[in-house]
Amino acid sequence: MSYRVIALDLDGTLLDNQKQILPQSLTALVKARAAGVKVVIVTGRHHVAIHPFYQALQIDTPAICCNGTYLYDFEQKKVLAADPLAKEQAKLVLQMLKQNNIHGLMYVDDAMLYQQTNGHVTRSLAWAETLPLAQRPILQQVSSLVQAADEAQSIWKFATSHADIPALRDFAETVEKELGLACEWSWHDQVDIAQTGNSKGKRLQQWVESQGLSMDQVVAFGDNYNDLSMLEAAGLGVAMGNADDAVKERADMVIADNQQPGIAEVIHSRILNSYT
Numbered sequence: 001m002s003y004r005v006i007a008l009d010l011d012g013t014l015l016d017n018q019k020q021i022l023p024q025s026l027t028a029l030v031k032a033r034a035a036g037v038k039v040v041i042v043t044g045r046h047h048v049a050i051h052p053f054y055q056a057l058q059i060d061t062p063a064i065c066c067n068g069t070y071l072y073d074f075e076q077k078k079v080l081a082a083d084p085l086a087k088e089q090a091k092l093v094l095q096m097l098k099q100n101n102i103h104g105l106m107y108v109d110d111a112m113l114y115q116q117t118n119g120h121v122t123r124s125l126a127w128a129e130t131l132p133l134a135q136r137p138i139l140q141q142v143s144s145l146v147q148a149a150d151e152a153q154s155i156w157k158f159a160t161s162h163a164d165i166p167a168l169r170d171f172a173e174t175v176e177k178e179l180g181l182a183c184e185w186s187w188h189d190q191v192d193i194a195q196t197g198n199s200k201g202k203r204l205q206q207w208v209e210s211q212g213l214s215m216d217q218v219v220a221f222g223d224n225y226n227d228l229s230m231l232e233a234a235g236l237g238v239a240m241g242n243a244d245d246a247v248k249e250r251a252d253m254v255i256a257d258n259q260q261p262g263i264a265e266v267i268h269s270r271i272l273n274s275y276t
Helices: 010-014 023-034 051-057 087-100 119-129 145-151 165-179 200-210 225-233 245-249 262-275
Strands: 005-008 038-041 063-065 070-073 078-082 103-108 111-114 139-141 155-161 182-187 190-194 218-222 236-239
Touching: 005 010, 005 262, 010 182, 010 218, 023 038, 023 051, 023 262, 038 051, 038 063, 063 200, 070 200, 087 103, 087 145, 087 155, 087 165, 103 119, 103 145, 111 145, 119 139, 119 155, 155 165, 165 182, 165 190, 182 225, 200 218, 200 225, 218 225, 218 262, 225 236, 225 245, 236 262
Parallel strands: 005 038, 005 218, 111 139, 218 236
Antiparallel strands: 063 070, 070 078, 103 111, 103 155, 155 190, 182 190
């Protein structure tokens, strides 16, 4: 099989625990692009939180953001395709978050909004401080997320988190049952809520086919449950060594964790070898 696309999740996959791209990965991806392979980021992140990695990779493909909610073109600075939450859906989510005392970070337009801080927000703010001003994501505290939902043009998703994992799991199941929205685990203590039908795999397939290619020609790398849709749809779905066993079992291949150059090794052995 001649693979033509490399699809990369960021956190826990392409990024190490210091939120850096391993030099071996960068070198391998440069070689892959030189051979004509397309490299695309497929992430749960908002597009405003991708700038440093997009620039480090020096890629010109659009990014698949918020678990497939939208496709963003960095060169044109615009959304190419999207399935956001309706305002009324977002307000129902906010009501349920309040009732269950679950923290919610609301991703809208060009910003991530919150009312109260928590560990995820604090860590994100600290990471943002390490970046040049032009690369810092907009992470903004507001007095009312309900009002912010009313004022937003597009509501991409909610990143919800709680220290009590069983309580968070029950909350996610209730949201799926009562609101019919998509809930996916994107971190060990974070569940993302998005429009029904949105997934990394679905949006990736749409983009791949728009390029005149098929999912059989894709190598996808991921580490979490929100990556499963693309790992299972890709010609070669690769799970990181730091992934849960349930994710590994549904991948075609398991490699080293995100602290080691496993991605580079797969690119050299499974992709670049076919171009030599």
